[in-house]
Amino acid sequence: MSTGRERRHARLERALLAxxxxxxxxxxxxxxxxxWFGGVVxxxxxxxxxxxxxxxxxxxxxxxxxxANGVPVVAQAFDLLGWTVGMVGFASQxxxxxxxxxxxxxxxTVVAILIGLVxxxxxxxxxxxxxxxxxxxxxxxxxxxxxxxxAQLFLLYYGAPFLSQFIRELPGVGQGIVPGQAVWIAIxxxxxxxxxxxxxxxRGSVESVDAGQLTAARAVGLxxxxxxxxxxxxxxxxxAIPSWTNELVYLIKxxxxxxxxxxxxxxTRADAVGSSTFAYTKAYVLAGLFYLVLVVTASxxxxxxxxxxxxPGVGNANDRRG
Amino acid sequence: xSHLLEVEGLVKRYGDELVLDGIGxxxxxxxxxxxxxxxxxGKSTMLRCVNRLTEFQGGEIRLDGTSVMAMDENDxxxxxxxxxxxxxLFAHLTAxxxxxxxxRRVLGKSKEAADALAMEELERVGLAAQADSYPAELSxxxxxxxGIARGLAMDPKLMLFDxxxxxxDPELIGEVLSVMRELAxxxxxxxxxxxxxxxxxxxxxxxxxxxxxxxxxxxxxxxLFTNPDNERTEQFLRRLTEHGDGS
Numbered sequence: 001m002s003t004g005r006e007r008r009h010a011r012l013e014r015a016l017l018a019x020x021x022x023x024x025x026x027x028x029x030x031x032x033x034x035x036w037f038g039g040v041v042x043x044x045x046x047x048x049x050x051x052x053x054x055x056x057x058x059x060x061x062x063x064x065x066x067x068a069n070g071v072p073v074v075a076q077a078f079d080l081l082g083w084t085v086g087m088v089g090f091a092s093q094x095x096x097x098x099x100x101x102x103x104x105x106x107x108x109t110v111v112a113i114l115i116g117l118v119x120x121x122x123x124x125x126x127x128x129x130x131x132x133x134x135x136x137x138x139x140x141x142x143x144x145x146x147x148x149x150x151a152q153l154f155l156l157y158y159g160a161p162f163l164s165q166f167i168r169e170l171p172g173v174g175q176g177i178v179p180g181q182a183v184w185i186a187i188x189x190x191x192x193x194x195x196x197x198x199x200x201x202x203r204g205s206v207e208s209v210d211a212g213q214l215t216a217a218r219a220v221g222l223x224x225x226x227x228x229x230x231x232x233x234x235x236x237x238x239x240a241i242p243s244w245t246n247e248l249v250y251l252i253k254x255x256x257x258x259x260x261x262x263x264x265x266x267x268t269r270a271d272a273v274g275s276s277t278f279a280y281t282k283a284y285v286l287a288g289l290f291y292l293v294l295v296v297t298a299s300x301x302x303x304x305x306x307x308x309x310x311x312p313g314v315g316n317a318n319d320r321r322g
Numbered sequence: 323x324s325h326l327l328e329v330e331g332l333v334k335r336y337g338d339e340l341v342l343d344g345i346g347x348x349x350x351x352x353x354x355x356x357x358x359x360x361x362x363x364g365k366s367t368m369l370r371c372v373n374r375l376t377e378f379q380g381g382e383i384r385l386d387g388t389s390v391m392a393m394d395e396n397d398x399x400x401x402x403x404x405x406x407x408x409x410x411l412f413a414h415l416t417a418x419x420x421x422x423x424x425x426r427r428v429l430g431k432s433k434e435a436a437d438a439l440a441m442e443e444l445e446r447v448g449l450a451a452q453a454d455s456y457p458a459e460l461s462x463x464x465x466x467x468x469g470i471a472r473g474l475a476m477d478p479k480l481m482l483f484d485x486x487x488x489x490x491d492p493e494l495i496g497e498v499l500s501v502m503r504e505l506a507x508x509x510x511x512x513x514x515x516x517x518x519x520x521x522x523x524x525x526x527x528x529x530x531x532x533x534x535x536x537x538x539x540x541x542x543x544x545x546l547f548t549n550p551d552n553e554r555t556e557q558f559l560r561r562l563t564e565h566g567d568g569s
Contacts, residue, residue, distance in 0.1 A: 209413075216410035216469075219373060220424035220476060221400035230427060235414045311414050313458025 021300075024293055031099035036177060045097045054093045061086025090282045091289075094273045101269035102290050104183065108255045108265060109294075112190030113198075113248050119191065120198035121237075125228055127203045137199065144196035150257050153189045157182065157261040186258040186265075190251065197247050205239035206232055238309055245302040252294050266290055324387040326351045326511055327372070327480060333380030334367055334535075341367050343535040344381065347528075349480070352509045356522040356543075359532035360558065365515040366407075368532070369482045372513065373402040386479065400428055403473025407485040409465040411457040417444060417468045418453040421475045429476065443471035447501050463494030467501055474505075481505070483514040519562050523547055531555045 027048075035044040047054060065082025068074045123141065126133035144152070156163060167173055167181040174180035209232050217227035256267035270287035274280035325348040334342035341364045349355050357365045370376040372383055374395050383390045390398050412420050421440035425431040431439065444450045447467035457465055466486055473481055483502065487495040499521050506512060506525045516522060522529055522543060529546045531539040531554075539546060539555040550556045 210408075210410070212406060212408055212410035213412055215375060216404075216406060216472075217412070217423070219375060219399055219404040219406075220472065221396045221428040222424070223396055226427055230423060231412050231414075238414070311458070312456045314413060314456070 017300075021293075021297065025297070028099055028102065028293075031096055032103045035100045035103075044100060047092045047096055049092045054089045057089030057092065058086055061089060087282055087285065090277075090279060091286055094277075094283070094286060097273060098266060098269055098286060098290055101264060101266045102294070104179070104264060105252065105255050105266040105290075106294065107179075108183070108186060108190060108258060108263070109248070109252050111187055112194050112255075113251055115191045116194035116198050117244075119195035120202055121233065123195065123199035124202035124206055124236075125233070127199065128206045129224065129228065141196045141199050144193055145200070149189070149193050149254055150260055152193055153186065153257060153261050156185050156189050163188075182262045183258075186255075186261060186263045190255065190258075193254075194247060194251055197250075198244065201243040201247060202236060202240045204243070206236040208239055209235045235311070238306075238311065241302060241306045241309075245299055245306075248298050248302065249295050252298060253291055256291075324384065325349060326353075326386060327513070328384040328387075329368075329372075329381070330383075331381035332368070332371060332378055332383065334364070334371060334376070334378045341535050342371070342378070345532075345535070345537060346381075347530060347537070347540065349511060349513065349528075351479075351511050353527045354506045354512045354514065354525050356526040356529045357513070357515045357532055358517065358519075358522065358529060358558070358562075359538075363532040364535045365532050366484050369404075369484050369513065369515055372480075372482060373399050373404055375404075396428070400424075400476055401479045403476055403478035403481040405466070405469050405473055405481065405483045405486045407488050409457070409462070409469045409489070411465055411468055411472075413457050416454050416456055417449060417460065417464075417471075420457070420468055421471045424472065424476050439475055440471070443475045444468070446474065446504075447471045448497075461494060462490045463497045466490065466498045470498075470501055470505075474510075480511045480513060483512060483516065485515050485517070487516065487518055517562060519547075519559065531558065533558075 030041075031044075034041050038044070039046070042048065061082045061084075063082070064085055065079050067078040067082075123137045126137040127141070128134075130137060164181055164185065167184045172178045173184065213231050213235075214224075214227045217231040218224070222230065255265060258265050259268040259271065262268075266287055270283045273286075274283035277283065327349040329348070330346045332342050332345040333340070345364075345368060347355070357368065359365055367376060371378045372385075372390070374390055385393070385398065385401065411417075412423065415423065418437070418440045421443050422433075422436040425436040425439050426433065429436075441450060441453060444453050447470050449464060449467050449471065452460060452464060452468075455464075457468070460468065470481075470486075486502070487498050490498065495518070499518060502512070502514070502521065503525055514522075514526075526543045529541065529543050530537050531546065531550075531552070533554060539550055539552045546555060547559060550559065
């Protein structure tokens with residue numbers, strides 16, 4: 001049993017998380033909407049804070065870093081302090097740029113994981129129940145899981161010129177807010193890759209549904225597919241949520257590999273900021289913070305979903321394991 | 323005049339192992355046929371042949387004069403309800419939704435009609451109050467009664483019971499047996515595998531004693547219990563009754 005004090009702490013923690021998360025997401029949403037409309041409120045990459053603040057933070061950081069130079073330990077402490085203060089200036093200056101790029105990361109991830117899921121469910125069902133399709137699914141899954149994601153992206157981007165050409169010639173591609181062909185190829189690559197991993201997670205949870213339930217469904221007169229659809233999958237998909245969340249978290253970060261095929265997502269932008277400022281560390285740390293926000297949000301949201309769909313009396317995956 | 327269920331020379335093999343070796347019997351409407359016998363004697367397999375949950379290699383099973391092999395398997399199962407030892411309720415659905423699934427997806431009833439039907443069947447097994455409970459929230463006896471209601475909702479010609487009380491704690495067996503007893507009294511045709519000898523004696527119209535895939539003895543309950551022809555039957559029944567019902 002939790003004590004009153006623990007509960008108060010938990011409440012405080014939740015409140016702080018909600019305030020911080022809410023503020024970050026409000027800011028992100030503002031930057032995205034602002035940039036979609038070509039910078040209606042402020043320039044798409046212009047900070048909300050005045051330039052004097054950025055300059056002051058940068059200057060203060062430099063000054064702090066210079067304190068006690070040559071004195072062991074103390075100098076390093078001031079270096080770190082100066083770096084941190086300077087980071088605030090850096091973040092306010094380049095944050096907007098990365099925020100805009102984070103949108104593409106979100107799109108890549110969300111589209112790939114959802115379409116990947118639609119493909120993964122029949123793949124998983126085929127793996128468990130299929131006769132011939134079992135082997136087709138197996139080959140697909142092992143082929144995709146057994147090769148590096150970067151290689152898959154390269155293959156699609158450089159190795160399949162007809163694909164690039166086909167996408168490039170589709171109406172609207174690369175115009176206005178419709179992203180260019182590299183983004184579409186990245187999405188295709190992530191869909192293929194993620195569908196294979198998701199299929200394996202879902203296969204595991206399909207197998208964890210007691211086979212007797214499908215037998216019972218068949219005994220009532222439901223066909224095999226109906227039994228899978230109405231009895232097995234509703235449970236299997238629930239049980240797959242924790243591992244599916246894992247895949248989502250991976251994909252958010254793996255989406256940075258799209259940088260290798262020129263997609264201007266979060267990591268690509270951070271890299272560009274690094275090379276134009278020579279402050280690579282600050283640029284990557286800032287990008288890391290963005291990924292952290294996305295990952296924490298995703299896993300928090302999925303744990304809420306898991307609770308919301310938990311079967312009464314069965315509980316969520318943790319309870320089942322417990 | 324054909325019987326409701328006719329089983330003739332039924333042969334079932336798992337690989338080289340002969341599980342059922344020429345089983346034959348008939349059932350008429352309203353009959354309660356009880357199958358007894360040591361475990362591994364092929365009782366459950368026999369039951370599963372009737373609704374084709376398992377394939378058989380020889381012989382013939384006819385429902386209402388039609389060979390089950392000539393029927394669409396889903397169509398056959400719509401007419402034959404089944405209750406399982408481990409209940410096999412759909413874990414993500416409430417008691418009512420468990421009963422509704424067949425009528426909705428197999429019989430194509432509307433949600434309202436299936437709902438009303440499910441409530442009726444749950445009422446019949448005394449579980450109307452638990453309609454919105456999930457399987458994990460019910461006792462074993464309650465779960466099995468939902469399992470019975472699920473079968474009944476399809477309005478079957480025949481109900482198969484595969485050791486319906488074997489997975490239950492002793493104090494929960496009575497509620498399931500009393501539901502089954504009521505069903506028999508209402509005229510449901512039932513083919514039951516059970517070790518509940520008092521139920522068999524009171525409710526069965528006929529008892530078959532199965533051993534090693536053969537029918538060793540077959541007949542009127544009173545005769546089987548009091549004066550069996552076969553020594554094996556006598557031994558088996560004596561052991562069951564000595565150890566108390568089903569335990």
